[in-house]
Amino acid sequence: MGFRWYSGSDRTGRIPRLFSQLVYYMADKMSADELASEVLKLLEEEGDANMRAKMLFEIARQYRMEGDRPRQIEYARRALEQFDPLAANFPSVAEEYADCCFQLLGGLEEEDSDERFVELAPLALAILVWSAKGVVDPTTRDLAGSFLTRGLYLLAEKYKDRTLFGLAYATAAFLLHTPSEGPVPLVVAHACARRLGLRDDAERLLTQIHEIDLSGEYLDLARSDALLYPV
Structure with missing residues (x-):
């Protein structure tokens, strides 16, 4: 045809x-x-x-x-x-x-509603899943990943839920293995590792944050355990 x-x-x-x-x-x-x-x-x-x-x-x-x-x-x-x-x-x-x-997902940097996050989280997850098939550009993948990681972490903090901490940790770990390195997934992963009692992982992540965070801003956040900011 x-x-x-x-x-x-x-x-x-x-x-x-x-x-x-x-x-x-x-x-x-x-x-x-x-x-x-x-x-x-x-x-x-x-x-x-x-x-x-x-x-x-x-x-x-x-x-x-x-x-x-x-x-x-x-x-x-x-x-x-x-x-x-x-x-x-x-x-x-x-x-x-x-x-x-x-x-x-557009405009969600201003959206903090739990209900809105739960509604749209499957879309962000779908983007991450299909990014592994090479059909998603890196910027789209990273923005969707940041949205999903942030939302899962904030829900986990709100409800003190280990499953949500585990999901946020897994999502952050996925982003750590993408070419565009940045401090945000490291800081989220570090915070989740601490909540999950993964002390060795938390120390390794703190070392990695120190290596790439030239300003020291994210290292201070990680050390103070004050990750309550928009990712």
Whole structure:
């Protein structure tokens, strides 16, 4: 059929051909509203959930390019509702799935609600999981990881829950093994190690913080056990 990215229900090639024309050749000649109108017509004919999600993702991307954040989020959310992670063709749209997850995490540096964190934590976890498959860029992975680590740690502190401390520790440890080294995962891991009674690990982490924290700010936080700040 010639469209290797397509794994939907249309065996004639008509839907992927028209979709490609719209997204890759006509998008710069149409407004986001016009593109959405045409893509939604194809969506009604497409029987595969992940291909429908891909179409909705492209609409969201077009609105993002126009700076229309409310419509962008609307279509990113609609796309996320369509994705089927259990389907055999899901890996082919995993990058779009992770992107939608990240779009819905936007602005959470100002969000401290426990309920909001619990609602969105699965999105951050999905980004970390699929980052191991190479479909997530490092910046997206690190921001999602920081959000998840911070939220788990603060919930653990609030409820004094060892399971939550363990989850925060595991997430921070994952980030320690990514190329973009930084002090934040080290400090979170150190705080969790202390709460979990992992004294040797806590000492090793304190040494690593000392090695990379040129300002001494994070080392002081770790030593004073005062990790109650926005990550």
